[in-house]
Amino acid sequence: MNPNFATVGQAFVKTYYETFDSNRAALASLYVAESMLTFEGAQFQGSDAIIKKLTSLPFQAIAHVLSTIDCQPTVSLGIIVFVVGQLKTDNDAPHTFNQCFHLKPKPDGSTYYVFNDMFRLSLHNG
Amino acid sequence: MNPNFATVGQAFVKTYYETFDSNRAALASLYVAESMLTFEGAQFQGSDAIIKKLTSLPFQAIAHVLSTIDCQPTVSLGIIVFVVGQLKTDNDAPHTFNQCFHLKPKPDGSTYYVFNDMFRLSLHNG
Numbered sequence: 001m002n003p004n005f006a007t008v009g010q011a012f013v014k015t016y017y018e019t020f021d022s023n024r025a026a027l028a029s030l031y032v033a034e035s036m037l038t039f040e041g042a043q044f045q046g047s048d049a050i051i052k053k054l055t056s057l058p059f060q061a062i063a064h065v066l067s068t069i070d071c072q073p074t075v076s077l078g079i080i081v082f083v084v085g086q087l088k089t090d091n092d093a094p095h096t097f098n099q100c101f102h103l104k105p106k107p108d109g110s111t112y113y114v115f116n117d118m119f120r121l122s123l124h125n126g
Numbered sequence: 127m128n129p130n131f132a133t134v135g136q137a138f139v140k141t142y143y144e145t146f147d148s149n150r151a152a153l154a155s156l157y158v159a160e161s162m163l164t165f166e167g168a169q170f171q172g173s174d175a176i177i178k179k180l181t182s183l184p185f186q187a188i189a190h191v192l193s194t195i196d197c198q199p200t201v202s203l204g205i206i207v208f209v210v211g212q213l214k215t216d217n218d219a220p221h222t223f224n225q226c227f228h229l230k231p232k233p234d235g236s237t238y239y240v241f242n243d244m245f246r247l248s249l250h251n252g
Contacts, residue, residue, distance in 0.1 A: 036198050036199075038196045038198060038208075041194065041196065067248075068167065068246055070164045070167065070244045070246065072162050072164060072242045072244060073162075074228055074241065074242050075201060075202055075204065075230070075241070076201055076202070078201065080206075080226065080228060080242050080244065082164075082224075082226045082244040082246070084224055084246050084248055096222070096248050098208075098210055098224040098246075098248070100206065100208045100226040100244075102200055102206060102228070104201070115200065115201070116198045116200050116206050118196045118198060118206065118208040118226075120194055120196065120208070120210050120224075122193075122210055122222050122224070122248050
């Protein structure tokens with residue numbers, strides 16, 4: 001198990017959302033060809049497809065405010081990071097979002113990339 | 127990658143929440159000694175500790191209603207299942223919850239157990 005799972009996971013999400021909120025295209029370096037994104041139920045695979053989706057989201061300004069960040073170590077020195085927060089786009093009211101990342105270390109162990117990524121807004125019928 | 131990830135993941139959560147809502151102690155068979163639970167930020171490891179926590183939660187009746195279930199395959203034939211739903215305990219108002227499971231196949235591949243489990247209610251300050 002990865003002994004640094006909490007430190008790495010916390011640092012990762014800080015970088016991830018700062019990058020998302022300032023320059024979504026720069027998230028490309030955090031994904032690889034095998035990465036998967038499920039975004040509001042739609043599935044994308046590979047850094048190119050994922051960044052195309054993220055950069056096509058129809059808002060100009062976005063800000064993520066994190067409420068909770070939970071991290072657990074998993075197999076093969078991976079880390080699962082589970083985030084609940086609020087996001088605010090343009091002049092809309094804040095929405096609650098939930099996101100789950102599975103991070104894998106690069107072969108040299110120096111940095112991590114996103115293997116699994118699942119995103120949902122919390123919306124309920126009725 | 128596990129080709130049955132969606133079928134297995136959907137069936138797993140159906141069983142999981144039906145069991146949770148009817149007989150929490152019976153969830154023991156879905157966890158093993160290496161399983162991890164982070165429940166509202168508190169960490170537990172091993173089936174015994176996890177079931178002790180789940181059975182000590184202070185409500186009599188509980189019902190989970192699922193809004194979305196997302197599944198992705200991950201390393202070593204594992205499956206990540208990401209759930210958003212609402213739960214209702216006793217006579218309280220419904221609360222939104224989010225839960226992320228990483229399922230691993232048992233060595234003979236016949237069934238799956240929970241390796242990682244992270245649970246959060248969606249509560250925000252202000």
